[in-house]
Amino acid sequence: MSAPRDNAETHSLSFDELAELLRQVFLRHGTSPEVAQVLSQNCASAQRDGSHSHGIFRIPGYLSSLASGWVSGTAEPKVEDVGAGFIRVDAAGGFAQPALMAAKELLIDKARSAGIAILAIRNSHHFAALWPDVEPFAEEGLVALSVVNSMTCVVPHGAQKPLFGTNPIAFAAPRAGGEPIVFDLATSAIANGDVQIAARAGRMLPAGMGVDRAGQPTEDPKAILDGGALLPFGGYKGSALSMMVELLAAALTGGNFSFEFDWSKHPGAQTPWTGQLLIVIDPNKGSGQSFAERSEELVRQMHGVGQERLPGDRRYVQRARSLVEGIEISKTEWLQLRELAGD
Ligand code: NDP
Ligand code: PYC
Numbered sequence: 001m002s003a004p005r006d007n008a009e010t011h012s013l014s015f016d017e018l019a020e021l022l023r024q025v026f027l028r029h030g031t032s033p034e035v036a037q038v039l040s041q042n043c044a045s046a047q048r049d050g051s052h053s054h055g056i057f058r059i060p061g062y063l064s065s066l067a068s069g070w071v072s073g074t075a076e077p078k079v080e081d082v083g084a085g086f087i088r089v090d091a092a093g094g095f096a097q098p099a100l101m102a103a104k105e106l107l108i109d110k111a112r113s114a115g116i117a118i119l120a121i122r123n124s125h126h127f128a129a130l131w132p133d134v135e136p137f138a139e140e141g142l143v144a145l146s147v148v149n150s151m152t153c154v155v156p157h158g159a160q161k162p163l164f165g166t167n168p169i170a171f172a173a174p175r176a177g178g179e180p181i182v183f184d185l186a187t188s189a190i191a192n193g194d195v196q197i198a199a200r201a202g203r204m205l206p207a208g209m210g211v212d213r214a215g216q217p218t219e220d221p222k223a224i225l226d227g228g229a230l231l232p233f234g235g236y237k238g239s240a241l242s243m244m245v246e247l248l249a250a251a252l253t254g255g256n257f258s259f260e261f262d263w264s265k266h267p268g269a270q271t272p273w274t275g276q277l278l279i280v281i282d283p284n285k286g287s288g289q290s291f292a293e294r295s296e297e298l299v300r301q302m303h304g305v306g307q308e309r310l311p312g313d314r315r316y317v318q319r320a321r322s323l324v325e326g327i328e329i330s331k332t333e334w335l336q337l338r339e340l341a342g343d
Contacts, residue, residue: 011334012326019044022056024341029063031073038098039128046129048327050318053193054129056333059340062127064268071095071125071271077102085114088253091124096148096276099124100133107280111142115285119278120253125271126150130170131184131315133278138172138180141292143281146170149249150272152259154188154230157239160215162229165258165272166192167245173283176296183311187242188230195221195230248277 013021019040026036039062047055065071075094079102082088087107091099099121110117126148137144150165168191170184186192189209198205199221212218213227224230232238250257255275263269283291299310322328329337 009331010328011331012328013334014326015044015048015323018047018056018327018329021337021341021343022059024343025059025337026062026073028340028342029073030066035073035075035095035098038101039095042097042128042132044327045132047329048319048322049315050322051129051131051315053191053197054127056329056337057193057197058127059337061270063340065125065127065266065271068266068268070263070266070269070273079103079106081106085110085117087117087119089119089121089124091121093123093273094125095271096121096124096126097128097133100276100278107278108137108140108142111137111280111282116279116281119280121276121278122253122255123273124255124276125273126276127271129184130168131172131182131312133276134170134172134184135180135182137280138174138182141174141282141284143173143283143291144171144278146276146278147245147249148276149246149255149258149274150192151261151274153192154232154242155211156243157232157236163259164188164232164239164242164246165274166230167242167249167258169241169245173295174292175299176290176292178296178299179312179316181295181299181310181312182315185233185311187232187238187245189233189238190230192230195224199225249275253277 022040022043023036026039043055066073072093075092077092077099078090080088087103089099089103103119107117107119130146130148133146134144147169149167152162152165154164154166155162156164166186166188168184168186172180172182175181190205204219205221207219208231210218210224210230211228212223218224218228232242246257249255253275256273258274261273
């Protein structure tokens with residue numbers, strides 16, 4: 001690896017350096033070593049891959065949520081083995097990713113033996129990108145699908161008021177000739193994190209993403225955040241998918257619907273207290289053919305008809321660049337993180 005570049009405005013860190021800095025930040029703000037380890041790897045991975053709405057941008061929200069007592073940084077997830085292909089985890093008011101980690105080995109074992117296994121996480125907070133939760137399964141030759149619901153800020157199609165969360169869906173599948181096929185998309189027209197980034201940068205949004213507090217279409221991110229709301233992507237189709245996410249991530253797991261929690265008594269709380277579902281499949285139980293060869297064939301055909309950029313490609317390119325050049329963050333961000341880490 002070549003030496004990280006540095007200049008007057010930016011600072012470059014290796015993945016390990018950034019993850020360690022973030023681990024210190026989480027530890028210093030009341031998380032257990034286990035939680036700090038999982039969240040710092042997750043956050044550094046998002047930053048490395050250019051998932052900027054869910055990288056270090058989220059650190060103040062994590063820390064204010066922890067400080068407000070809204071989320072537990074020391075929760076110990078309780079894993080219950082409830083069936084040949086079914087695991088339940090009570091995240092005990094902590095983050096979803098440590099709950100997933102606690103059940104991951106059992107989930108893989110069950111998916112391989114039963115062909116399919118479900119992980120239902122409840123009583124959990126998810127404040128991150130969803131792709132890091134599914135991509136590792138595809139690296140092990142499995143297919144994974146995950147959904148998580150967030151906080152009320154999306155108006156169902158045809159309705160007048162927000163009800164759904166931004167409710168992402170992530171999918172990962174192995175591929176013979178390259179990195180796993182992965183997509184990860186909010187079912188809102190834009191993720192709430194990207195609205196915040198646009199508001200901060202003073203940038204207008206494209207039309208059709210949200211409404212103001214009077215329910216009128218707006219391209220102003222501040223009007224969306226200040227009493228307005230987002231719209232689902234793709235009209236009634238995205239709205240139906242968002243509804244599905246509420247059902248799978250909350251009703252099925254025992255977690256809160258996006259409209260069910262009240263964080264008003266916890267100033268600074270930003271992490272949605274909901275649920276998450278993962279479905280993991282052993283694809284080679286399917287057709288008897290190699291799934292990874294078949295998915296490679298699909299990719300070949302997609303390239304053949306002119307689709308050059310697959311979902312996940314932008315991240316993989318950015319990841320490769322970050323691993324060579326370092327992860328570049330602004331000097332201000334670097335100094336803030338060091339201060340938060342007590343350095
Ligand atoms: P994007 O709209 O940026 O991307 C969605 C997906 O489409 C990605 O897989 C992306 O691949 C792919 N993609 C984008 N552009 C193209 C293109 N031109 N051709 C082919 N594929 C393309 O993501 P969202 O704004 O919807 O979501 C951003 C993040 O926010 C996600 O990580 C999501 O999990 C997170 N989020 C988290 C929530 C939570 O509750 N924890 C709630 C809502 C969102 P690529 O990655 O390569 O760009
Ligand atoms: O970007 O919509 C979002 C989001 C909600 C919770 C975490 N991220």
